[in-house]
Amino acid sequence: MKILLLEDDQILCDSLKEFLELEGYEVHVAHRGPEVYDLTFTQKYDLYILDVNVPEIDGFDVLSSLKDAGDETPAIYITALTDINSISKGFAIGADDYIKKPFDPEELVIRIKRKYQRDDEVICLKDIVYNPVTRVLQKEGQTIGLGEVQKNLFHTLITAHNKVVDSYTLMDFLEQPTPNALRVNLTKLKNKLGIEIKNIRGQGYMIEKI
Structure with a gap:
């Protein structure tokens, strides 16, 4: 399963990438919104994991642009935003799930396996x-x-x-x-x-x- 991870916190990004790879996933990372467009232009992913507050183009606009282009790849938001308006906006754009920071990486893996990788x-x-x-x-x-x-x-x-x-x-x-x-x-x-x-x-x- 190939995952694109958008996260600008280098430490958290490296930690999540390592954890997901130990679970057998192939993980590509982006630290800024525009990098997602570059990666998705040349490759097909099975899942997007997107932070919201990232440089240049935030995670909401990134996913919105991908959906407008016909990209139906499932997406999970990981963010420190906790207000109901932000959560509602994420789902309205087309996110499949929403995890509030801080979170245990094991929770993320459980959700991935439960929703996208049924044995x-x-x-x-x-x-x-x-x-x-x-x-x-x-x-x-x-x-x-x-x-x-x-x-x-x-x-x-x-x-x-x-x-x-x-x-x-x-x-x-x-x-x-x-x-x-x-x-x-x-x-x-x-x-x-x-x-x-x-x-x-x-x-x-x-x-x-x-």
Whole structure:
């Protein structure tokens, strides 16, 4: 699970980053509002953890801008602000949760696991672990990045494991939807992940999960 942490207090930022990484999360940090835009322009995150009172652009405006741009990434605010108006503003902008400073880092981890990483939704296939909610894919404990097309193909096939997905449904994810282009993309996906994707002649494709 990849997390973007916006926090201008260097000590607190380092402490939270270390704690979250010990829990197995990948954490990228920003200390100023504009840094968030730079990071989200080049990378996709599974969760934002945002302080409010940060330099240049505050956490409220940062999330508001991201939401206006169509970013649906879940967000948790961590802030010393305690008045009801600030809390209401955060939720109105689109935050999913709100933690008041000071707080125990363990509380933050508990909330993350409870709301965004439900163990019963994780799908295991050989040495692959996939969370269909966060779309985090790991192989032998290492996070694997896929292009958008292959990511959508894998998600559709693995969430329908042991069932045939028709070729036309899968071709909808392709820029040039042809049977040959679909076979090429599925072959690349098989080779990258070391999995078997069966071609059910005249019907479609499937991943068998035993």
